[in-house]
Amino acid sequence: MHVPDGFINAPVSVATGAVAAAAVAVSLRGARRELDDKAAPLAGLVAAFVFAVQMLNFPVAAGTSGHLLGGALAAILVGPYTGVLCISVVLLMQGVLFADGGLTALGVNISDMAVTTTVVAYVLFRLLVKVLPKRRSSVTAASFAAALVSVPAAACVFTLIYALGGTTDVPTAKVFTAMVGVHVLIGIGEALITSLTVGAVIAVRPDLVYGARGLAKPLQLRTADGTTVQVAPQAAAPAAARSTRKVRIVGLVAALVLAGFVSYYASTSPDGLEKVAHDKGIDRKTGQHAAKDSPLADYRLKDVSDARLSGGLAGVIGVGATLAVGTGVFVTVRRRRARAVLPETETV
Amino acid sequence: MGAGHAHKLYRHARSPVHELPPHCKIAATFGFVLAVVATPREAVWAFGLHALLIAVVAAAARVPAGFLLRRLLIEVPFVAFAVLMPFVAQGERVHVLGLSLSESGLWGAWNVLAKGTLGVAASVLLASTTELRSLLLGLQRLRMPPLLVQIASFMIRYGDVVTDEMRRMRIARESRGFTARGVRHWGVLATSAGALFIRSYERGERVHLAMVSRGYAGTMPVIDEVTAERAQWTYAAALPLAALAVCLTGWMLT
Numbered sequence: 001m002h003v004p005d006g007f008i009n010a011p012v013s014v015a016t017g018a019v020a021a022a023a024v025a026v027s028l029r030g031a032r033r034e035l036d037d038k039a040a041p042l043a044g045l046v047a048a049f050v051f052a053v054q055m056l057n058f059p060v061a062a063g064t065s066g067h068l069l070g071g072a073l074a075a076i077l078v079g080p081y082t083g084v085l086c087i088s089v090v091l092l093m094q095g096v097l098f099a100d101g102g103l104t105a106l107g108v109n110i111s112d113m114a115v116t117t118t119v120v121a122y123v124l125f126r127l128l129v130k131v132l133p134k135r136r137s138s139v140t141a142a143s144f145a146a147a148l149v150s151v152p153a154a155a156c157v158f159t160l161i162y163a164l165g166g167t168t169d170v171p172t173a174k175v176f177t178a179m180v181g182v183h184v185l186i187g188i189g190e191a192l193i194t195s196l197t198v199g200a201v202i203a204v205r206p207d208l209v210y211g212a213r214g215l216a217k218p219l220q221l222r223t224a225d226g227t228t229v230q231v232a233p234q235a236a237a238p239a240a241a242r243s244t245r246k247v248r249i250v251g252l253v254a255a256l257v258l259a260g261f262v263s264y265y266a267s268t269s270p271d272g273l274e275k276v277a278h279d280k281g282i283d284r285k286t287g288q289h290a291a292k293d294s295p296l297a298d299y300r301l302k303d304v305s306d307a308r309l310s311g312g313l314a315g316v317i318g319v320g321a322t323l324a325v326g327t328g329v330f331v332t333v334r335r336r337r338a339r340a341v342l343p344e345t346e347t348v
Numbered sequence: 349m350g351a352g353h354a355h356k357l358y359r360h361a362r363s364p365v366h367e368l369p370p371h372c373k374i375a376a377t378f379g380f381v382l383a384v385v386a387t388p389r390e391a392v393w394a395f396g397l398h399a400l401l402i403a404v405v406a407a408a409a410r411v412p413a414g415f416l417l418r419r420l421l422i423e424v425p426f427v428a429f430a431v432l433m434p435f436v437a438q439g440e441r442v443h444v445l446g447l448s449l450s451e452s453g454l455w456g457a458w459n460v461l462a463k464g465t466l467g468v469a470a471s472v473l474l475a476s477t478t479e480l481r482s483l484l485l486g487l488q489r490l491r492m493p494p495l496l497v498q499i500a501s502f503m504i505r506y507g508d509v510v511t512d513e514m515r516r517m518r519i520a521r522e523s524r525g526f527t528a529r530g531v532r533h534w535g536v537l538a539t540s541a542g543a544l545f546i547r548s549y550e551r552g553e554r555v556h557l558a559m560v561s562r563g564y565a566g567t568m569p570v571i572d573e574v575t576a577e578r579a580q581w582t583y584a585a586a587l588p589l590a591a592l593a594v595c596l597t598g599w600m601l602t
Contacts, residue, residue, distance in 0.1 A: 004426050004463070004468070005467030006384070006459055006460055006464055007460050007463075007464070010385055010386055013385070024493075024496065028493055028495055037556075037566040038556045039495060039499075040499055041502055041559065042553070043499045044498065044500070044501070044503045045510070046552065047500075047503035048511075048548060049510055049544060049545055049548040051510070051511075052507070052548075053514075053545075056514065056537060057528075058528070058537055059529055059530055060531065068541070078549075085496070085499060086499075088496075089499050089503055095471065096374075096474070096475065097475045098357070098422060098471075099422055099423075099468040099469075099471035099472050099475070102385075102464065102467040103378055103467060103470070104378075104385050104467070167389075167459050167460070168433055168452075168453065168456030168460065169452035169453055169456055170433060170453070192531070193534060193538055193541070196535055196539070197539075197541045199538075200538055201545055204546060
């Protein structure tokens with residue numbers, strides 16, 4: 001998926017370059033906070049690992065074989081910040097040394113393959129690990145799902161970049177269908193390999209897997225008279241104590257901006273499925289959607305005539321509703337979890 | 349590991365291009381690629397001139413044409429994509445040899461092919477005339493964050509070590525009669541990948557300890573500061589400026 005020079009026009013290349021630079025800057029800060037002065041050698045060696053493991057061929061069937069892309073794997077093994085750094089450095093070196101991916105397309109490649117895959121994979125992974133029971137097998141399952149989604153997500157972002165600044169005349173819907181179709185298949189392979197690899201590392205050194213840090217059981221001391229003493233964990237990891245408020249606010253603002261303003265510029269033509277359905281006449285028999293009279297039908301707010309305002313408002317309301325439902329589910333799950341876990345002992 | 353790391357990508361020679369400071373070369377390559385990408389695709393002759401510029405630099409760097417062309421093969425996957433484009437793109441159709449092709453698709457394919465090839469050729473020239481280490485020094489001189497440069501330099505330094513480790517594991521697997529044939533064998537390969545990760549990570553920890561014991565405090569000392577004189581900058585700027593001139597002429601004439 002390495003994009004060459006000239007495939008995406010200059011303004012969008014510059015814009016994605018800015019996005020990539022910002023993401024790398026944030027990750028640099030995050031990695032330094034997590035790893036301190038260990039950041040350089042560790043991230044460097046992990047980048048070398050990603051580079052090497054991309055050369056490991058996994059035979060699919062007679063003659064064909066696939067290889068790992070590594071975004072999800074890096075995010076789960078070493079954390080999102082270091083993961084983004086590692087993949088970005090691999091892409092940079094591939095671009096500069098091996099001429100794999102154009103120099104001006106570096107921003108596109110990094111924001112697509114390094115940032116999207118790792119961030120999507122890690123967010124999904126975290127959510128799943130929170131929801132699933134605390135077991136090693138659920139870490140493996142979560143990494144399967146995270147890798148499975150991360151590859152088509154990158155394909156979607158590629159299509160988005162293409163729609164904004166593609167230099168060729170291939171219709172976006174066609175690119176989308178082709179890219180996502182192919183990458184769903186690639187994603188299945190990626191998911192299998194990633195989950196197997198994470199499982200292999202967890203079996204030997206669970207402490208090395210960043211995504212499985214919550215699994216460490218507190219130390220128990222069994223004394224000679226048969227009593228067991230729970231040793232409280234020494235000073236919980238400072239990273240865990242960090243407030244997520246800033247992240248939440250930034251995410252919310254981004255979602256609102258995207259839904260409210262950017263959505264106006266999205267394509268008004270029917271999406272792939274709707275189009276295929278229309279072309280093939282599949283939808284002739286289907287009745288109108290049950291919610292067609294809802295005030296938000298077709299992503300337009302009823303009784304608001306200005307297209308921009310109406311689409312934007314509908315988007316904002318949609319984000320709000322999704323957020324409310326999501327928060328509700330999250331709070332319920334957490335409450336149930338809290339009830340299940342015994343109250344922690346206080347450290348002396 | 350004290351041995352010289354003359355990478356197979358680097359082609360040792362003594363030439364004016366080899367002797368330029370690395371950051372001048374990186375900046376020049378980047379400027380050149382930028383100018384190529386900005387050239388309008390209708391100006392077909394302009395890409396010929398760009399290619400001529402690359403050929404002149406290659407001749408000055410004493411890089412043989414065969415070497416350059418062989419390295420261009422990395423582009424093949426995108427060539428396949430470009431060949432498909434005239435068939436799937438929209439727009440007016442033209443008929444060539446009984447095939448119905450999209451005109452804009454043909455332009456698109458030409459655009460990607462020409463610009464992609466020139467970009468690849470420029471990067472190949474850069475990599476074959478600049479040593480890896482000086483490339484990284486050059487990136488540092490161009491104000492890339494030092495931590496990123498360090499990560500990249502560790503990746504370059506240990507890339508061969510880790511790849512070698514992977515090769516040894518492959519030999520170990522094969523000497524025990526294992527051949528991966530299909531999805532059923534992925535478990536074994538993934539276990540190898542996991543082991544490779546653990547080995548790399550632990551090596552990273554050891555390297556860090558070794559560095560700390562030698563006084564590492566978060567920054568690497570720069571012992572061979574490279575500076576560029578004005579003449580060298582001018583010399584390096586010849587390529588992007590010429591490309592820019594071609595690009596501007598292209599815009600004016602089309």
